[in-house]
Amino acid sequence: MESKAKTRYLAVLVLVVISVGIIAPNLGQISFWDPDEARYAECARNAIKHGHWIIPYYNGHPRIVKPPLMVWLVSISSLVVGKGKVSELTSRLPSLLAGVGTVVVTFLLALAMLTSETLAFLAAFILSTTFLFYKQARFAITDMVLLSFITLACYAFYKAITKEQRVYVWLMYTALALATMDKGPAVGLVLPGLIFLVYLWSQGSLEKLKFLFYPPAILLYLVIVLPWPLLLGKKYLKKFLWENNVLRFAGNPSWRTPFWFYMVNFPTHFTPWMAFLPMVAVAMKKAREDLGKIALPLAWFAVTFVIFSVSDTKRSSYILPLYPAAAIITAWAIGKGLEMKKELTGAWRLSLGFFVGVVMAYALGLVVMFCRYVPLFTPTATAALGLALIMATFIAFTAKLKNFQEGLLLAGASALVLALGYTAFYQPLFDRYYRSPKPYCLDIKARVGTYPLYHYGSIRAHDIFYTAKGIIPSLPRGGGPQGTFFVMTRAKKLESLRKLYPYLRVVKRYPFRDREIILMKGEGKKGEETLRDNSHL
Known part of the structure; x- marks a missing residue:
């Protein structure tokens, strides 16, 4: 028994080392790529500097499209590690820790279901070396933190119904509450709840819902979750629940993508282990009697895949919650392949050959x-x-x-x-x-100094964070603002900007990706009139 415990501790240690080794390199050296990274970093900076802890503020305005947990985590990380300075490293540390935690919990969950240290290790290893997983674990956004709490909730749920111990019920509701505070009730509560319900139904065990319906633990969930929406009042219902949950799911034509989007997207982001999908298909057919071991991952995968496939809004990261399930299913299939070598020789050769193709690509x-x-x-x-x-x-x-x-x-x-x-x-x-937008943003910051900085066209979040200024998304109609001011714009907007403000002069042009950023300077006159909002341009 002691040797087994030592083996498991060693496996966890190795997985932690591997995960950190993959996720951590250059974590603080790479600039913010995803726009939401800069948004959360800027909100955290405002929380630390101005005390906006309850309602996050971004570029001078409240931002309640998501609950504040990620802002809090980035702020705490910046206070502890960065001594109050928000940076790429301090912003991404919560995602790194969440990623490592997800790998460990995946190992524990796979061990509980598959009863094999080797296959549990393989499942966690597959997850840690899957492209979308380690990519998202390096971003300062909500997805990896959400995944960690959903995975923990699934682990606690499985242990609760198999061991019938209340401690796991407490853990499950705590994880669900934190998932809700990370991204809202739609994915933090409803999605895991549907996974649990489908699993229990598939096993003919719906009566176990009585054990999970534990009022003290439910009260704990409400105590964690309710204060923030109560403080927001009607804004929570309109801005957050309606606009950023209901409408994004079923009323967002600008983001509408075909139903089969994830049928292509998932395999490409499950690289390189997508190569073993043929093994999974054959193993599920040949070893049907053993599918009960992976019933929870199957329900987990299916529910997540179907729900986000019918949603109007689709992004690669939205189905990140199903990746631990996919890793466990793949590890189980590989285990079956090793057990049934003769029957699955063709599947082995196909999968390994496919793997070669994936690596070559x-x-x-x-x-x-x-x-x-x-x-x-x-x-x-x-x-x-x-x-x-x-x-x-x-x-x-x-x-x-x-x-x-x-x-x-x-x-x-x-x-x-x-x-x-x-x-x-x-x-x-x-x-x-x-x-990287960092070089041109820092140069603009140095040139602008304390003068007002306007933006003509859509504002990029990294511009706001790296210039460390409140960028004004509007310009006065006519002669422009009073006194000295600067304007950021893109090359394609230059002609229309000069028609409105012909006296603006170009200070510097910055090549950036496939476009050109232009900094302009003007000396405004008195008597300007109406504000013109250009943020939509």
Whole structure:
């Protein structure tokens, strides 16, 4: 018994090291890519500087599109680690910790269901080396924190109904409450609730709902969740629940995508383990009698996939909650493949061959991206290109292996190298040569100083964060503001801006990605009239 406990502790330690090793490289060196990263960072800075802890403030206005948990986490991280300074590192630490925690809980959940340390380790390893997972774990947004609490809720739910211990019911409702405070009741409560309901129905165990319906734990959920909406009042119902939950789900034609969007999106983001989907399909057919072990992950995957497929608004990150389930199902299928080698020889060869194709495509993609955006003969780029080509050649041998265990080990090693290649090589290079808005924002900040800064056209969140100024999204009609002022705009808006304010002069042009950012300066006159809102342009 002691040796088993030591084995499990060692497995958890190794998983933590692997997860941190994949997620942490250059975490504080890469600028904010996702617009929401800069929004949460800016809200956290306002919370620390101006005390906006209950209602987050962004660019001088309340922002209640999401509950404040992520803002609180970024603020606490910045106070503890950054001594009050909000940075890329302090903003992303909550996501890193949530990602590592999700990997550990996935191991514990898989262990409880599959009763195999090896398969549980494999499930957690698959999750940690899956592209969308480690990509999102490096972003300062709500998705990874949400995933960690949903995964914890699923673990607590499973333990509660199998062990019938109240402590797990308490844990389940606490996790659901924190998930709700991260992204709202639609995905924090309703989604997990439907997963639990479908699972119990599929097992003919709906009577266990009585055990889960525990008033003291439900009261704890309400105590955690209710204060914030009560403080917001009608704004919570209109702005948050209606506009950002109901309308985004069923009334958002501008984001409408086809029902089959995730049928393509999920496999591509489950890279490189998408290669084992043929193994999953064959194992589920050949080992139907053993499907009960993965009934919860199957319900988890199916409910999440269907709900977000019928939603108008679809993004890759929205189905992140099903990735732990997919990892557990894949690990179970691989375990069946090792048990039933003769029956599943064809599936093994197909999956390993598919894996080779995935790695080759990944390596080719790196080459194409480097050729387009990165000077080819910098030492780092040359090393990264060489590594990609070496990996592609190395993994090709797995297709010829007769020993499937060796093939699986090579696949795992390749997945680890691909993940490290993305976080340690690709992201820093891509950020430096193409993606980072930081250099031009810092230059604008230095040039503008204390003068007003306006924006003509749509405002980017990273502009607000990195210039550390409240950017005014409107310009007075006519001659412009009084005194000296600056305007940021894009090259495509320059002509229309000059028609409105012909006296503006160009201070500097900044090439950025596939566009050009222009800083302009003006000396305003007195007697200007109506404000003109240009934020929609």
